[in-house]
Amino acid sequence: MKDIIFDDFQNSVSDSLLRHKSILDVLTKYSESGARVNRAIAKAVTNCGCININASKQSLPNEDDSIDELSNCLNTHISGELCENCREIIEREMGNNLFYLTSLCNDLDINLYDVLIKEHNKINTLGKFTFR
Template structure:
């Protein structure tokens, strides 16, 4: 079963990609766009200050069950994204998704199939995926 929105998006990406047709360009643009997502998050901390990163060692106790891990592990993010930072990060994530989808197109991989396979893996292994 295919998802219409995903397939339309994948087709739109294919039709709108003009300059970077080579898979080498796509691979490097995908990596660059991923770095720009990280840069936008860093700027939300260092330029705007709407979020803070307060990172410390993650403390795991031997007696923690897998169910307890979610409660004792921390994202280290404090605060909430302001509208401006959210907009910038979403734009960079969208750009990253565009190049991931372009890679799918060049390799004849269906984006929605990836989502379904990942969902199946999560449903099958649940918390035992240890990611």
């Protein structure tokens, strides 16, 4: 069922993209949409203040500690929660980003669901040993 939702979304993107058909247009729109996601998050911090970013050097556990200890000592540096308005804006920008990612998939004849499944399988296979 989930693959049908992905395929339907991918087909809808293909049907609705009229103006920016060139791969160059899609690449630049995808890049711009990523920047808009970043900007919306920054605005949640600087304009609204519903979240704060308190960044500092991450403290790594001792070599003797387990891999589970690593996830316990690292954090996102985010405090607070997104307000309804900021959440809506960020979700909209992430949706636009997903739209252009899907459009790239269409242009390159790549199935978005297959990309998701391959990444999911890689994560499950490598587990916590996946460092990016």
